[in-house]
Amino acid sequence: xxxxxxxxxxxxxxxxxxxxxxxxxxxxxxxxxxxxxxxxxxxxxxxxxxxxxxxxxxxxxxxxxxxxxxxxxxxxxxxxxxxxxxxxxxxxxxxxxxxxxxxxxxxxxxxxxxxxxxxxxxxxxxxxxxxxxxxxxxxxxxxxxxxxxxxxxxxxxxxxxxxxxxxxxxxxxxxxxxxxxxxxxxxxxxxxxxxxxxxxxxxxxxxxxxxxxxxxxxxxxxxxxxxxxxxxxxxxxxxxxxxxxxxxxxxxxxxxxxxxxxxxxxxxxxxxxxxxxxxxxxxxxxxxxxxxxxxxxxxxxxxxxxxxxxxxxxxxxxxxxxxxxxxxxxxxxxxxxxxxxxxxxxxxxxxx
Numbered sequence: 001x002x003x004x005x006x007x008x009x010x011x012x013x014x015x016x017x018x019x020x021x022x023x024x025x026x027x028x029x030x031x032x033x034x035x036x037x038x039x040x041x042x043x044x045x046x047x048x049x050x051x052x053x054x055x056x057x058x059x060x061x062x063x064x065x066x067x068x069x070x071x072x073x074x075x076x077x078x079x080x081x082x083x084x085x086x087x088x089x090x091x092x093x094x095x096x097x098x099x100x101x102x103x104x105x106x107x108x109x110x111x112x113x114x115x116x117x118x119x120x121x122x123x124x125x126x127x128x129x130x131x132x133x134x135x136x137x138x139x140x141x142x143x144x145x146x147x148x149x150x151x152x153x154x155x156x157x158x159x160x161x162x163x164x165x166x167x168x169x170x171x172x173x174x175x176x177x178x179x180x181x182x183x184x185x186x187x188x189x190x191x192x193x194x195x196x197x198x199x200x201x202x203x204x205x206x207x208x209x210x211x212x213x214x215x216x217x218x219x220x221x222x223x224x225x226x227x228x229x230x231x232x233x234x235x236x237x238x239x240x241x242x243x244x245x246x247x248x249x250x251x252x253x254x255x256x257x258x259x260x261x262x263x264x265x266x267x268x269x270x271x272x273x274x275x276x277x278x279x280x281x282x283x284x285x286x287x288x289x290x291x292x293x294x295x296x297x298x299x300x301x302x303x304x305x306x307x308x309x310x311x312x313x314x315x316x317x318x319x320x321x322x323x324x325x326x327x328x329x330x331x332x333x334x335x336x337x338x339x340x341x342x343x344x345x346x347x348x349x350x351x352x
Contacts, residue, residue: 005318006317018096031072034321034322037075039077044329048305049234055077057078059073059081061310062138063083070129070130079325084169086122086137086155087118087142087151087155088158091116094111098110099111105261106261107247107249107260109254110259123162127162136163137155137165137166138210149190152168153193157200166194171210172240184226208285209223210236210239213241213270224278242258245262259311260312264290264295268299275345283305286304290324291311293328297343301347301348301350
């Protein structure tokens with residue numbers, strides 16, 4: 001991290017977290033952030049769910065909710081970008097404060113509630129997206145929707161022509177009863193509608209599912225079964241957790257989903273378990289607590305074909321992306337892997 005970036009982060013910490021995030025987005029749009037361009041090598045290049053990635057380290061949804069910084073983010077070193085979540089209609093989300101920085105735990109708690117400008121505004125920006133990047137959209141449902149499964153399909157139909165992949169997000173804890181859609185019957189019905197919408201696109205694209213880290217063994221087995229039957233292209237494991245085990249911050253009891261370092265072990269165990277259940281049939285994307293090359297590598301060895309991060313950027317700055325990607329390359333070389341795909345699941349048993 002450069003001295004300029006250190007000063008920038010210190011300045012942002014003087015503001016409440018949501019205001020600081022808004023300022024960081026403006027800095028990105030103004031070209032003031034780290035921009036090394038694509039970071040890749042023969043060892044890092046990989047293919048996941050039919051997508052050719054320059055490296056397996058992606059940006060998780062939630063950082064750029066409204067697809068406002070696509071060009072600078074594609075130059076930040078990520079192998080792929082996920083924006084959103086987008087809902088059919090714009091909605092303000094939950095009242096502020098709704099984002100809390102847990103500095104002592106290198107974590108965050110949010111209860112945003114899918115605040116976004118809606119699929120029309122987001123779709124208009126995706127029309128102008130950079131074409132030399134892999135960009136996906138996290139699909140959401142409006143809080144007051146009378147048919148939430150239909151909302152996911154609506155967003156996909158509206159934005160799908162300008163995406164490389166789409167993610168069905170039924171795992172946010174901040175929209176009441178949304179996680180109920182992870183149940184076997186409800187999930188199967190929802191995915192059937194999404195797949196029907198995909199079939200109507202001029203250019204069908206990979207569809208991912210994002211799950212919670214708080215599912216038990218039976219629920220995970222149900223997810224694996226439904227994912228196979230639906231023909232999903234990948235599963236993102238995992239979203240934020242409702243657990244507060246071991247937290248030190250005075251904000252630890254705030255309502256919402258916990259992300260960041262404390263989520264790493266929990267989410268990686270879920271990832272490994274799902275990897276065993278799927279046995280390579282569906283690729284996995286590991287999310288939750290990735291803040292170093294070693295942690296990205298651990299997710300891959302536990303069964304992830306690619307990883308995503310977000311909260312770690314709050315504490316490590318955008319230059320952290322390049323550090324993780326180059327560090328991952330070195331770790332793969334150290335352990336004798338010619339390509340990242342060869343390392344996937346190589347130490348899964350350590351997490352079971």
